[in-house]
Amino acid sequence: MTVSGVQSIDYVAITPPLVVALAGLAVLVLDTFLGTQRKQVTGWVTLAGLAAATATLLPLTDHSRRTFCVPGEGLALPSCSYVVDSLTLAFQVLVLLGALVVVLLSIDTVTEARLPAGEYYFLLLMSVAGALTLAAARDVLTLVVALEVVSLPAFALVALPRYDGRASEAALKLFLVSVVSTAVTLFGLSLVYGVTGAVHLDRIATALGDPATRSSALVLGVGLAIAGFAFKVAAVPFHFWAPDTYEGAPVPVAAYLSVVSKAAGFVGLAVLLTQGFAPYADVWAPVIAVLAALSMTVGNLVALRQRQAVRLLAWSSIAQSGYMLVPLGAAGKGDVAAVLPATVAYVLAYAVMNLGAFAVVTLVGRHRPANRLEDYRGLGRTEPLSAFALAFALACLAGLPPGLLGLFAKVVVFQAPVSQGTGWLAIVMAVNVVIGLYYYLSWAASLYVRSPLGGPAGAESASRPPSYRISWSDGLAIGITLGAALWLSVVPRMVLDALG
Amino acid sequence: MTGALIPLLLGIPLAGSVALLLAPPRLGDRVAVRLGVVTTGVTALLACWVVAVEPSTDVAWVPSLGLRLHLGVDGISSPLVLLTAGLTLLCTVYSLKVLPEAGRPRGLIGLLLLLEVGMLGTFVALDLLLFFVFFEVVLVPMWFVIAQWGDTSDAVARVRAANTFILYTLLGSAVMLLGILLVGFKAGTFDIEALTERGGGGLSHGVQVLAFAALALGFAVKTPMWPLHSWLPDAHTAAPTVGSVLLAGVLLKMGTYGLIRIAVPLVPDGARTLAPWLGAFAVVGILYGALACLVQRDLKRLIAFSSVGHMGFVLLGIATLTPVGLNGALFANVAHGLITGLLFFLAGAIKDRHHTALLDELGGGLYERLPRLGGLLAFAAIASLGLPGLAGFWGEMLTLLGAFDPAAGLDRGYYLVLMALAGIGVVLTTTYLVVLLRRVAQGTTSERWREAVLMRDATPLELAVWSPVVLLVVTLGLWPALLLDVTEPVVRRMIGA
Numbered sequence: 001m002t003v004s005g006v007q008s009i010d011y012v013a014i015t016p017p018l019v020v021a022l023a024g025l026a027v028l029v030l031d032t033f034l035g036t037q038r039k040q041v042t043g044w045v046t047l048a049g050l051a052a053a054t055a056t057l058l059p060l061t062d063h064s065r066r067t068f069c070v071p072g073e074g075l076a077l078p079s080c081s082y083v084v085d086s087l088t089l090a091f092q093v094l095v096l097l098g099a100l101v102v103v104l105l106s107i108d109t110v111t112e113a114r115l116p117a118g119e120y121y122f123l124l125l126m127s128v129a130g131a132l133t134l135a136a137a138r139d140v141l142t143l144v145v146a147l148e149v150v151s152l153p154a155f156a157l158v159a160l161p162r163y164d165g166r167a168s169e170a171a172l173k174l175f176l177v178s179v180v181s182t183a184v185t186l187f188g189l190s191l192v193y194g195v196t197g198a199v200h201l202d203r204i205a206t207a208l209g210d211p212a213t214r215s216s217a218l219v220l221g222v223g224l225a226i227a228g229f230a231f232k233v234a235a236v237p238f239h240f241w242a243p244d245t246y247e248g249a250p251v252p253v254a255a256y257l258s259v260v261s262k263a264a265g266f267v268g269l270a271v272l273l274t275q276g277f278a279p280y281a282d283v284w285a286p287v288i289a290v291l292a293a294l295s296m297t298v299g300n301l302v303a304l305r306q307r308q309a310v311r312l313l314a315w316s317s318i319a320q321s322g323y324m325l326v327p328l329g330a331a332g333k334g335d336v337a338a339v340l341p342a343t344v345a346y347v348l349a350y351a352v353m354n355l356g357a358f359a360v361v362t363l364v365g366r367h368r369p370a371n372r373l374e375d376y377r378g379l380g381r382t383e384p385l386s387a388f389a390l391a392f393a394l395a396c397l398a399g400l401p402p403g404l405l406g407l408f409a410k411v412v413v414f415q416a417p418v419s420q421g422t423g424w425l426a427i428v429m430a431v432n433v434v435i436g437l438y439y440y441l442s443w444a445a446s447l448y449v450r451s452p453l454g455g456p457a458g459a460e461s462a463s464r465p466p467s468y469r470i471s472w473s474d475g476l477a478i479g480i481t482l483g484a485a486l487w488l489s490v491v492p493r494m495v496l497d498a499l500g
Numbered sequence: 501m502t503g504a505l506i507p508l509l510l511g512i513p514l515a516g517s518v519a520l521l522l523a524p525p526r527l528g529d530r531v532a533v534r535l536g537v538v539t540t541g542v543t544a545l546l547a548c549w550v551v552a553v554e555p556s557t558d559v560a561w562v563p564s565l566g567l568r569l570h571l572g573v574d575g576i577s578s579p580l581v582l583l584t585a586g587l588t589l590l591c592t593v594y595s596l597k598v599l600p601e602a603g604r605p606r607g608l609i610g611l612l613l614l615l616e617v618g619m620l621g622t623f624v625a626l627d628l629l630l631f632f633v634f635f636e637v638v639l640v641p642m643w644f645v646i647a648q649w650g651d652t653s654d655a656v657a658r659v660r661a662a663n664t665f666i667l668y669t670l671l672g673s674a675v676m677l678l679g680i681l682l683v684g685f686k687a688g689t690f691d692i693e694a695l696t697e698r699g700g701g702g703l704s705h706g707v708q709v710l711a712f713a714a715l716a717l718g719f720a721v722k723t724p725m726w727p728l729h730s731w732l733p734d735a736h737t738a739a740p741t742v743g744s745v746l747l748a749g750v751l752l753k754m755g756t757y758g759l760i761r762i763a764v765p766l767v768p769d770g771a772r773t774l775a776p777w778l779g780a781f782a783v784v785g786i787l788y789g790a791l792a793c794l795v796q797r798d799l800k801r802l803i804a805f806s807s808v809g810h811m812g813f814v815l816l817g818i819a820t821l822t823p824v825g826l827n828g829a830l831f832a833n834v835a836h837g838l839i840t841g842l843l844f845f846l847a848g849a850i851k852d853r854h855h856t857a858l859l860d861e862l863g864g865g866l867y868e869r870l871p872r873l874g875g876l877l878a879f880a881a882i883a884s885l886g887l888p889g890l891a892g893f894w895g896e897m898l899t900l901l902g903a904f905d906p907a908a909g910l911d912r913g914y915y916l917v918l919m920a921l922a923g924i925g926v927v928l929t930t931t932y933l934v935v936l937l938r939r940v941a942q943g944t945t946s947e948r949w950r951e952a953v954l955m956r957d958a959t960p961l962e963l964a965v966w967s968p969v970v971l972l973v974v975t976l977g978l979w980p981a982l983l984l985d986v987t988e989p990v991v992r993r994m995i996g997a
Contacts, residue, residue, distance in 0.1 A: 341564075400670075401637045411565060411629065411681065418678070419685040426681075430674040437670050445643065496564040
């Protein structure tokens with residue numbers, strides 16, 4: 001791979017993040033030349049950039065590619081920092097399509113909330129570029145840098161509504177928790193690096209695999225390294241930022257944080273654990289299992305008490321993180337690589353269903369800024385399609401038919417603890433699924449409740465609330481997510497077999 | 501060609517349901533109900549065809565989970581398929597004239613069709629995960645039926661009843677899903693036929709006991725088995741007539757069907773270990789249901805509690821693990837579906853006319869006031885108490901016979917005690933039903949209802965809906981072999997006796 005010390009770079013492999021980053025710069029520059037009336041153009045350029053980046057994934061599908069490699073010593077294979085395999089591709093598709101939906105939802109938000117369009121889309125695209133890189137990163141340095149590239153623009157995105165004190169508070173919370181957890185992660189990784197002398201995941205795995213090197217420093221390092229990622233995926237006890245940040249941020253940004261940025265965190269965590277730290281599965285799996293159980297239980301129990309839509313989704317997404325962690329938590333007693341597809345499948349399914357819920361919540365939030373659950377009462381009458389989209393997304397999140405996508409994803413997740421012998425985790429998850437069902441379903445049911453409790457049926461038909469005017473971008477976002485959720489419920493193969 | 505029959509059987513009500521639920525409001529209610537009648541009618545005809553040719557479908561659906569679209573019918577499922585299709589048809593026909601008090605019959609019929617999809621699907625699914633999916637499909641429509649079309653006098657109570665129903669069932673389902681996954685992942689397949697053939701082979705005793713406990717718990721909530729029954733009376737009291745009929749007539753059977761189809765044959769070792777417990781709970785249910793009936797003040801609630809008792813007999817039959825007991829359970833299943841379906845139709849008709857179902861307010865004199873309704877109520881009550889010559893008799897008798905001689909490995913003395921206690925239950929059942937007739941049907945009409953001269957006795961349409969049920973109850977009572985010949989060979993093959 002190296003010719004006289006100069007690395008040859010496979011530019012095809014790194015096109016997607018490059019295209020997104022360039023599109024971000026283009027948007028920033030373009031914005032300064034646009035009059036205030038034509039700021040919408042930036043949104044379209046952003047969409048085009050994301051679509052172009054998605055198109056550049058196509059040539060990568062035929063075989064896996066590796067670049068930024070370091071030659072191995074002796075018979076060892078070269079180790080690469082940037083690898084495009086089926087795992088990378090699955091997450092890059094998720095990140096790009098998820099970002100596409102977020103941008104669609106943002107188009108009206110940016111105008112209505114008078115956010116600076118150029119900065120908004122620039123920051124969003126930069127974060128997306130980081131997420132794309134994170135999915136392909138296979139050494140700890142790239143992982144951490146990419147993780148920070150995802151996070152840093154996110155702080156600014158949350159803080160963009162400058163006139164809104166809640167947004168600033170939200171950004172500050174996000175920033176503080178993020179910085180602390182990244183510091184802890186760096187400390188852990190430096191311990192690992194100090195002992196093994198390697199940064200590439202495959203080399204770390206080889207070094208850790210030698211029983212002679214097993215030391216308490218390494219155990220500590222592995223444990224601490226998890227923290228930064230646990231923050232990113234909002235696992236309990238690193239979750240405190242999530243509800244306030246989601247509520248304070250513009251709703252599309254909350255959707256971005258809960259789907260795209262969370263998925264990026266998951267791919268980083270999954271790669272780090274199953275590829276780099278695989279020999280230490282007996283150390284990290286119990287930790288992850290506890291995190292999973294805590295996240296599910298705390299997330300679901302608190303979600304029960306929520307009265308505001310975005311906060312409810314925030315707590316529910318904490319609980320959902322718990323489900324996604326379950327396969328990793330069950331890895332300790334069996335085959336570490338075997339649990340990866342389950343986590344990947346759940347993250348992909350979660351992205352579709354959660355974006356679906358956020359799309360409708362964004363729409364309702366435009367008309368009812370408080371976005372309380374009461375505002376959804378009777379939505380089924382005024383907005384049958386949007387209400388159906390939300391109800392279906394909630395059924396998927398709950399895992400109850402007709403939301404088969406969520407059910408199948410949960411079955412896949414259950415498979416790991418049941419077959420790997422971590423029965424207690426399966427039972428905790430089963431109980432949590434039932435708790436989750438309660439609040440998802442009562443929300444979904446309230447969409448179709450006709451008369452307020454105790455009131456005579458049909459009495460309010462005179463004061464029928466006006467139906468919303470749905471813009472093309474919102475409509476498209478809801479349509480895409482609903483279509484995807486319906487399609488994947490019938491043909492879940494695409495999500496469940498994402499790793500081939 | 502026959503491979504498409506069962507998907508069609510599920511697809512037609514599904515299409516009808518989607519059409520009704522998505523139809524624009526300008527579609528008239530009358531047209532909507534007629535569309536429902538046509539859909540359920542076609543489905544019922546198709547069900548007859550399916551039962552006659554017993555086709556099967558087997559297509560891969562989700563390869564990574566090993567989930568197959570494996571559908572088929574045999575002697576155990578076909579009576580229940582016919583029962584489901586028949587009762588749903590009767591419910592839609594009934595809705596032609598008797599519109600729900602809460603209005604909007606379009607939505608109600610749409611949900612009934614969706615219920616039918618779930619119920620039929622449960623009985624024809626031959627893949628564990630597919631079974632689970634269909635098992636869950638009925639929950640959401642049933643919630644809406646109870647919460648939106650239920651008892652119009654008390655909105656809070658009906659929503660609470662609907663919530664209790666769905667929470668109980670979901671809790672049971674989650675446990676059941678664990679059981680299904682345990683069996684599926686340990687055995688490496690979710691195919692019910694393959695697993696039945698294996699008869700628990702390859703599963704250790706511990707796994708089998710755990711799996712049976714989880715599965716049985718899930719099914720017991722649905723059945724319902726004492727002490728997990730407490731959702732049932734509220735749900736029945738609150739549900740509209742057609743909802744009650746389908747709930748008692750079919751939904752409860754999904755629980756016992758699951759026990760017979762899945763829990764007993766797939767993990768027989770676990771079943772043998774836990775069957776005595778199942779039998780004990782069953783007998784407590786029989787006695788408890790009967791005693792509770794004696795003190796009920798509400799007609800619908802009384803019938804609901806009587807269901808707890810009757811399903812106790814079904815459970816006892818299953819707990820014997822003998823062909824006789826299982827056949828008895830299946831017979832009692834169908835008989836209870838017909839008889840209790842009829843009872844709820846009658847209770848609904850009585851409630852519609854009096855706007856109350858409280859026994860004290862109804863007072864006596866139904867024979868005098870509404871002779872046809874009163875006569876039918878007497879017939880249904882007598883059938884329910886198990887009079888020889890009517891359908892209710894054979895199921896209970898076979899069940900007791902099964903308990904007299906339980907499967908090898910079960911403690912006979914213990915089962916004899918269970919049998920004796922269940923026999924006391926029979927006596928108590930007779931008591932409360934006779935007392936019911938004494939209180940409601942006989943005697944003289946109270947002043948309150950004497951004024952209501954315009955109260956109409958059973959209409960021709962009502963009689964048309966009820967008479968097929970009456971006919972079947974008599975036929976099965978006189979000619980039980982009609983059903984037993986169908987179930988017997990399958991039961992023997994399934995438990996390897």
